Amino acid sequence: MKRLRPAFTIIEILISVIILSLAIVPVLKVHTDNREQIVYISERNKRALQDSLYLDTAIFQQHKETKSAYEILAGSFKIDELKSREILKKNSREIYIPEEVRITPLPEQGGPTAIINEVMLKGKHSSRYYHFTLDAFQ
Numbered sequence: 001m002k003r004l005r006p007a008f009t010i011i012e013i014l015i016s017v018i019i020l021s022l023a024i025v026p027v028l029k030v031h032t033d034n035r036e037q038i039v040y041i042s043e044r045n046k047r048a049l050q051d052s053l054y055l056d057t058a059i060f061q062q063h064k065e066t067k068s069a070y071e072i073l074a075g076s077f078k079i080d081e082l083k084s085r086e087i088l089k090k091n092s093r094e095i096y097i098p099e100e101v102r103i104t105p106l107p108e109q110g111g112p113t114a115i116i117n118e119v120m121l122k123g124k125h126s127s128r129y130y131h132f133t134l135d136a137f138q
Contacts, residue, residue, distance in 0.1 A: 047125040050091050055129055059119055060097055068092040094122040102135075112136065 053069040056076050070079065070088035079085050098118050105111035113135035121127045 044125050047123075048127065051093070051121055051127050051129070053088070053091065054093060054095070054119070054121055055131075057131070059095060060117060060131075062095045063097040064095070066092055066094045096120040096122060 050069070054067075054072055056072055058075050059072055062072070068089045069091040070085055073079065073088065079088065097120070101116040101118075103114040103116070105113070115133045115135060117131040117133075119129040119131065121129075
């Protein structure tokens with residue numbers, strides 16, 4: 001007569017499945033959170049790359065206006081290719097330029113005056129950039 005090997009009962013299998021499910025839930029939550037962070041960071045980096053198109057000195061005349069990258073760059077670059085022009089026209093940002101800040105050295109120390117201009121680009125991922133220039137020595 002053959003002896004049957006002992007096997008797992010249905011209850012034991014269900015309990016092990018429940019234990020595995022409870023262990024996997026936190027791992028999936030961490031994975032989902034990481035995915036959301038990765039998507040945010042990648043969108044932010046993409047926007048930062050697009051923002052670099054707005055860092056031409058011509059932007060300082062665009063206070064409180066919404067301009068496309070093409071409108072900003074057209075005065076500095078000749079853009080012949082139609083596809084490039086269309087891509088630049090689709091990329092627009094609201095521009096805010098606060099008053100410039102002048103930092104002058106003490107008269108007894110002398111030195112150049114620093115001029116700081118802030119460029120604020122408003123939108124889904126708002127950004128701030130600073131433009132520094134040095135004026136003549138005092």
